Amino acid sequence: MKFTLSWLKEHLDTDAPLEEIVRTLSMIGLEVEEVVDRSKELAPFTIAHVVSAEQHPxxxxxxxxxxxxxxxxLQVVCGAPNARTGMKGVFAPVGSHVPGTGIDLKKGTIRGQESNGMLVSERELxxxxxxxxxxxxxxxxxxGLPxxxxxxxxxxxxxxxxTPNRADCLGVRGVARDLASAGLGTLKKLDTSKRNGSYESPVVWRRDFPADxxxxxxxxxxxxxxxxKNGPSPRWLQxxxxxxxxxxxSALVDITNYVMMDLGRPLHVYDADKIxxxxLTIRFAKDGEKFLALNGKExxxxxxxxxIGDDHGVDDLGGVMGGERTGVSxxxxxxxxxxxxxDPIRxxxxxxxxxxxxxxxxxxxRGLDQTSPFWGTDVATRLILELCGGECSDVxxxxxxxxWRxxxxxxxxxxxxLGGVAVKQGEALRILDILGFEAEPKADGVFxxxxxxxxxxxxxxxxxxxEILRIHxxxxxxxxxxxRETTMPQPALSPAQRRVPLAKRTLASRGMVEAVTFSFMPSSQAALFGGPVKPEMMLANPISADLDAMRPSILGNLLAAAQRNANQGYPDLALFEVGPQYADATPKGQSAMATGIRAGMTAPRDWTGQQRPVDAFDAKADLLALLEALGAPASNAQVSTDAPDWYHPGRSGCLRLGPNVLGCFGEVHPRLLQAYDLKGPVAGFELFLDRVPMPKAKxxxxxxxxxxxxxxxxxxxFAFVVDADVAAEQIVRAAKGADKVLVSEVGVFDVYVGPGVGKGRKSVAINVTLQPTERTLTEEDIEAVSAKIVAQVEKATGGSLRR
Structure with a gap:
């Protein structure tokens, strides 16, 4: 909201200096963003008379x-084509700074002629x-006047x-009212005198809405x-x-804009001869109806x-913009x-x-003064008659x-x-009175x-x-x-609250880049994550036509980001986002998620040949590392193959603790890659932060x-030959359980399918680390433990040790 100091003083009788007004505005909640005083930078420039203008020799x-x-x-050399004898222009003396060009004027000689300053153009000022x-x-x-x-x-x-709640300050008078209540002067009386009409209006209103x-x-x-008589408005208004x-x-249009900026009351004028x-009928538009606005667009x-329209069609969009056909000229x-x-919402x-x-x-x-149609008409009537002449009809x-009462x-x-400061009753009532509130005593200390x-x-x-505290x-x-309730200060965040920044730091430390996307997405993309979008998940008033549904998965927004990066020549990337996603419109349907994707290759191409396409195991590693960082028992998590259908059915899984699904991981389904125009591969993971158990208190x-x-x-x-559908995790768990004291770590380092192991079979090789704590292991000890491991794995998987 912009206004000049003199405009403000049209409504506020005050002697307060500009600095005090600016400080008070911010203190009463009307934050001052900028004060522009052109007089300071234009101070050296004065009105001058060109006594003579001769051709340069x-x-x-x-x-x-x-x-x-x-x-x-003074003598000035000037290159302007309109420089002539007898004219008056704007003179800039030597030493002045020219704001439009950024130069500082110096005394000089141009083609042998001395020049002391310059005559300036509008751009130079x-x-x-x-x-x-x-x-x-x-x-x-x-x-000589500045x-x-x-x-x-x-x-x-x-x-x-x-702020959105202060629509009353979208007019200069509302700002003046607040300053008056803060003690910076007196609010002047507004001229809302009525003008009687001299004839009956040839144009009438109609409203054609459903009863509800x-x-x-x-x-x-x-x-x-x-x-x-419409023409240019007077200089003060312009x-x-x-x-x-x-x-x-023009005068008529300028009057409507002036009243809007002055009093916060939008108006519109029609050329009555074109109605x-x-x-004029106010109604809902018809589907597909066309409207040519004042901005020249249809x-x-x-x-x-x-x-709002007549027999010809729509002439105005109520509360938005007028039409070109019935505009004044x-x-x-x-x-x-x-x-x-x-209606503000409509x-x-x-x-x-x-x-x-x-x-x-x-x-x-944002909402207008509910009484403004009457006094707004009176103010506009006075200005139209004063500036354009003519006569007015009855209202x-x-x-x-x-x-509104x-x-x-x-x-x-x-x-x-509520506010922490006591305000005397008289002062509180004074503030309310100047702000326009009516207070009636009801009981002792109650109004x-x-x-x-x-x-x-x-x-x-x-x-x-x-309101009272703001003005006080x-x-x-x-x-x-x-x-202070304790000797030592308590943590500002609970362990659960610390999970979000911890998750972000963990994923960033793994080389991933944080993305921040909208909590909504196109409904066509949302349907890829769980089927058709529920009606309650559609936005009633989206910020953009293509962001019309709440996101059922953050994964979709990250895939869209990957596609945009790929279009710019960056197909290899790793992104993550920590935020909410929405299964339904209930509070329980909102889940706090940590979601990430890796796309393209794992590393840049180089002579060592270390790069490879990303796969489900990269996403699984990210998910397990995140669980470890959050203090969850990641080693106890079990892998199931029932990942959602937006993952590749043979290259994905879920991590569970009992029946509780902690998260999902895997390669993104080719169907989604095609929908997002991604060449792939892309691997991703989704972790439900609220489902991760808190670490046990020590x-x-x-x-x-x-x-x-x-x-x-x-x-x-050890290498075991097992059926092809046996998960490697079963072998690892069996080996760990063979001797929980000595077996400290088990890892898979090779999987082989082919000749020598039989059809429908595979060989899985594991590395087992034995860590003694009481004495050095003998060969007999190692053989005994090895036998336990072989027996445990064979029993758990139905496989056999590969010979």
Whole structure:
């Protein structure tokens, strides 16, 4: 929200300096983002008179000018084609900084002629891109006057950030009201005097909504004007609009924009002679109906968009933008004014569907003063008659003013209880009164407070307390240290809360890059993860048409990211994301996940030939490492082959602790790779963070003794021939269980299928590490343990030791 200091003072009677106003705005919750004071950088530039402009003796395109600055006459060499004797321009003296070019002026000699300063163009002052000639001012421009003051550029521009609940401050008057309540002056009275009409309006309103949808437009007010003269608006109005970034168009259009920026009340004007049928109907658009907007673009509407039209068709999108066909022009002599209240949600949905942004939509979707159709019409009537002349009709009204009156009990004692600072009753009531609230005594220290019609965000006693504290000053809240309940500070995060950053660090340490994606995805992609998307998982108001469903799996978003990287020439990558995914619309349907993918090759191509395509075992290794880092008993996890159908059926699995599925891993199904246009291979994993058991609490706070064996470990290799469908995990578990004291580690180092092992059979070779703790193992000890291992594996798998 932008406004100038002088504009603010049109509503606020104050002598406060700019610095105090800026500080107060931030302290009352209207954060100042920027203050632009052009007068400081334009201070050296003054209005000068060109006494003479003679042709340069040695240059065809240069002129030697004698310039009267009001203090002295200086010689300036100028190359502008419009430099001439008798004109008035803007002079920059030697030593000044030219903001548009960034140069510092120095006294110089150009083609043998001395030059003391320069006559500047609009681009050199940073005012516009115009640089075909120097600034040419009217003959009555005061000689020697600072140009910033003459051009109205000495008025500081303030830009504040408005939170979504403060729609009342999307007009300069709302900002002035807040400053007045903070003690920085007095709010001036707004001129909302009524003008009586001299004839009956030839245009009337109609509302055509279903009975249960009349809230789409509860009230609309209109007024007809005739014999108006539309043309350029006066300079003061154009200057204010330009200051806040709006382009002056014509008096009628500028009036509507001015009222919107000044009072936060959007308006629209129609060329009444272009309205067909003598009426405007507010209704829902028809599916497929076309609309040509004021921006020159054509939009296709649907049955949920509020439209305003006549017998010809749609002429306006309610609360969003007007139509080109009935727009006003310089030839307009009859005008019809629209001042309405539209449903904020429907306005927001229409704007998002059509990707159509406007200042009006920005205000309508945040909620307007419910009484503004009446006083907004009165303000606009006064301005139209003053600036465009003509006469006005009687006001035409369709609908009734929405019921906005509501009251909440405010206990003065609650201010200290909720806010930590006691505010005297008189001060609290003063603040509420200036802000527009009505407070009626109800009991000792209790008041019934009615919010004003422009504060739809106030919904309870806590909001009233916040308003009082905000204006009283957050800096008046005393600083109180939190009580220390223990000698040593307690951890800020619980073990469960620490899992998220720990998971991220673990995966990053394995060479993966964190991705942050939306919690939604295209419904066409969501259907690849578990079938058709449930209706309750579709977004009612998506931020983009192709992000219309909550994601059932983070894997889909990571695959989309991999596809985008591959298109840019980076097919080999490893990504992960820690965040939520959604199975249904219930709280239990949301799961905290750690999901990752590896795509392409495991390493760059080099002379050693170490690279290979990623596979399911890479994803399994990532998943097991993550479980280990989170303190889960990863060694006890069992692998099952019932991974979801978005994994390759023969190259995937799930990790379980009993019936509890901790996560899934494997190569991504070729069907998904084709859908995402990935050439593959891609391996991924998904870990349900909430299902990972917490590490068992240790007795006491001391760490256990580090136990190291002084005896040499012994390694033995075994190869077992088993059926092809026997999992290697069964062999490893059987070998570990053969002697839990001596067997410290078991690993698979070879799998062979082919001649010598029989059809439907395979050979699995394992390496077993024996770690004695009491004495060095003898050959007899090793043979005894080996026999146990062979017997245990043969019993568990039905296989035999390969001879």
């Amino acid at each position: 040695d240059a065809d395109r240069l002129r030697v000018c004698k310039v009267d600055t009001g203090k002295e006459i 940073g005012l516009s891109d115009e640089h075909d000639g120097i600034i040419d001012l009217p003959a009555d421009a005061p000689l 140009f910033a003051k003459y051009a109205g550029l000495d008025d500081p521009l303030i830009d504040i950030a408005i 949808a009349m809230d789409a437009c509860p009230i609309v007010v209109g007024r007809h004007f005739r014999k108006v 200057d204010r609009l330009r200051a806040v970034g709006l382009r002056p168009i 067909e049928g003598g009426h 939009y296709t509407l649907d049955g949920e968009i509020i439209a 310089d030839e307009t002599t009859s005008v019809f004014l629209e001042t309405a209240i539209f 306005v927001a949905m229409a704007g998002r569907k059509l990707n159509l942004l406007s200042d009006a939509r920005y205000r309508f979707e 035409v009204v369709e609908g009734t003013e929405p019921e 509501r009251s909440y009990d405010l206990r003065i004692a609650r201010i200290a209880e 019934s407070v009615t919010p004003p019609p422009w504060r739809g965000d106030i919904i309870g006693e806590a909001d009233l307390v916040e 000053g957050y800096d008046n809240i005393p600083v109180e240290p939190l009580p 007795k006491g706070s001391t760490k256990p003794f580090l136990t190291l064996s002084p005896f040499q470990p012994v390694e033995r290799d």
